[in-house]
Amino acid sequence: MPELPEITALGAFLTEHAADDPIAFVQPAAMGLLATVQPPIGALVGGTITAVGRHGKFLDITVTGGASPEPLHLILHLARAGWLRWSDAMSTAMIKLGGPIALRVRLTSGSGFDVTEAGTKKSVTAWVVADPMTVPGVARLGPDALEITFDEFAALASASAAQLKSFLRDQNLIAGIGNAYSDEILHTAKLSPYQAGKRLTEEETHRLYDAMRSVLTEAIERSVGQEAARLKGEKRTGLRVHARFGQKCPVCGDTIAQVEFADRTFQYCPTCQTGGRTLADRAMSRLLK
Template identity: 65%
Template structure:
């Protein structure tokens, strides 16, 4: 799933490649992608792209008083081409949406059969329910603000920092990296972190995301997925050695997702139970 660093990089890429250009065509190729109908997508045609930004993991493209707000979900991506096809994409294929400009264009694609990518044409991004529900941006918090945010939270820290209504921008991959850098168990209670643990979490949150943004911004859109994978130390590295201590990276799997951690760095050498009602194995 594209997270804060990748969405930031995609916004920067579109700023470089499309800002200042008028929309030549908009094609909808998925019945599920469009979540708004007034204004219609055709209202973007002829409007100039003024800015590209983000709200958490939502990409926000500004065209005068209209916004195209995109959420790439778990399997979506933005693919840019300098020579877009003049033909509209086929319905039911991997392309959900196409926007073209005089010197190029992009497709919003989605792999797999579960279609979760969304697009909304609105006058105000806050009209998109997912944007309206977002908590503060993950890179906007200092240590004190993070402590206030987590105070009283009884959920596991892994779940809390990936809850977009609590903290916007962090998903499964970067939460694994942040907690590994902070040397915290994914199952630590968010509201019970001590002073030192909060210090480590605040520092890790900023450093991991800032480093990832630095690696991503300026790169070609097509290479961002590979750049993300190359910078990961524990996520998606089950069975490989931890780059910090050499222990084997372990995994907790659920029905449709998993997360990774280092037992030595994060859980005092103990492995977390690999089931939905997870707890430390005794």
């Protein structure tokens, strides 16, 4: 799933490649993609992309001009398997429904982008709105992970009974962090994914906050400036524990362990994070039955 650094990088890429190039054609091609009806998505045609930003893990493409007297925002949530694929020479063919392409935006220069989604479960969502805060998911977001102050962060952590893994991923508390970077942040902070936020010491809270800022900032620095097609690979190369089950921890050399749930997994280093203990998970529970 694209997280804060990748969404930031995609925004920078679109700003560089698509700004001030009027939109010539827009076609949604996935059932359930559009979560809004008015204004229609066709109102984007004729307008130009004047800004690209983000709200947590939501991409916000501002389009000015065209059929609307006021700027419109194309809000995209790429979910788990969505991505943005850029082309300098976009196809003029109509998209077949039900395929990997969820949305096509072609610019007057002939370039443009497809929003794609791998797999059969389709979760990518788009909104066309005048105010991003009318998108429920955006309105519910907590403070941004790179804008929250330490005092705000400490207050949220001390009030949370949730495990740190869940605390960091809760978009209503802190916006922008998903499964991959929460693993990286906890590894950098040397904290167990199962520790409760309210049980953190002041020193541990500082470590967690500093790790969050450094991991995300370094990931942005690696990602911004990369071609959109290279961002997934760039993300993988920068990860130290996430998706590296069975490999050696780059800090201590221990074998990276994994916790398995019904719909996801996460990774951690027993030596760096849990005092050498292996955390219980769904797979372990099955073995013990």
